Amino acid sequence: MMFRFDFLMWGLVELFWMGVNVALVSVIYQHTDSIAGWNKYQMLLLVGSSMIVQRLLMGFFWSNLFELGRNIRSGHFDFFLAQPGNLMFMASTRKVELEGILNVFVAIAIVVYAAGQLQLHPSATTLALYVFMILCGLVIHYSIVALSVSITFWIIKSEGLEHSYFTLTEFSRLPREAYRGLFKGAASAVFVYALPVVIVSNVPASLLIENALNVTNALWLLAVTVLWFALAVFVFHRGLRRYSSASS
Template sequence: MHTVKLYGRFLIVYMRSQLEYRFSFFGDVFVNMLTFVSLYLGFWVLFQTFPSMDGWGFWEVLFLNNLNLMTYATCSMFLWGPMIQLENTVRTGEFDNFLVRPYPPLLILVFRQFGHTFIGHLIVSSCVLALCTYQLSIQWTVGNALFLLFCLIGGILIQGAIMIAAASSAFWVIRSKAVLEMSIYTVRSFINYPISIYVQSIQLLLTFLIPYAIVNYYPASLFFGKEERSALFYFFPVISVAVGALLFLLACKIFSRGVARYDSSGS
């Protein structure tokens, strides 16, 4: 509880320092909104030529994408900044500061900054979810709502775990930023489309090795009944959260392993 309160304090201080440059603050949010609106417009253009992608219509693919964006943005608000900078923090020895605090270093890293730009992502993805609801006439029954909620939580954990694990490579290799960027941009871009369009090896990779498919493909296909709505529909959200939690713990473990290897820098 104290930790949550402490985070609140950090957040207030961070926001106050950011709002000093008010134009830049809202500018950041707005630019990010534009980026994703244009990405989705691109999909729309694409779907004017191919009305269906392996059985998925435009709004369904948009919903699929949106699961990715929502979970990515939520975990990025906390993790993207500190993880993308970890390479630098470790290389310069600035990481020293995080090891002499009465909280775990990962927590202090997260506390020190907040990705306000991802508020833009969240605004866009909320609007798109509302649009999809309308276009696909999704009924938000208790079952549907809980399904989505749990899958979102699982997705956030998986995205976060991949981010932390990839960034932790900073303790082993020098160019960890490249590893992280490859994981969260290149590999993640595969799940912009239903993974059933790829060869089997890529499907397996995205299911078991870097399980991005659990973030959006499986929940979306269950949600739209691409497969028969069976017991799996009720069971999957639990799997998603469990896999997410497990991976997240594993990622934290990798991070701690890395910390034990940390060499600091001269001086």
């Protein structure tokens, strides 16, 4: 909050970006009643769920992970090596971006509005499972970005890989059924299984809409969460062995 204008400006930028996504859904559904079996408010609930995960990532981890690559190249990573505690945790959580966290509540409001329009009445258990799945999605997104940044230990720069994250998240705002067309096999293999950006938002959104737990999808989301996080931790610590500090 030392730089209030910067805080306000970035908060408005993120809010504008979220507004564009909501407006896009509204415009599309002026010309159709259903996309892959999803109506307007189901799609808004899906988009809102995707936004919650992304805003949480931006608020708690993004700036830290983005700076991690630069710190590795410059030798400033020594600052974290000199501290006691879990190195990956400290490097990922040094800063908090309030504008991202504040917009989490806007994303939640979109989900609540869509659920109200759909006349959904989820139970306390359903809501608890929804929150848990959103957190699983956050871990998956964090792991993908952390894995991309950790490649900096081997190469000079990884900005292209880091920014490709935003391209991948575009697919998280589409229903899984949309991948059952011409490129069903390839798209499902890449975006549902290899890079699980689709199930991150689809599984929790479907849980709210159906008010029933799909055990297979839930177990798959949990397994993917554990797998991607373990892979990110492994690559990060393998990269540490290659790191040459600023003093060496």
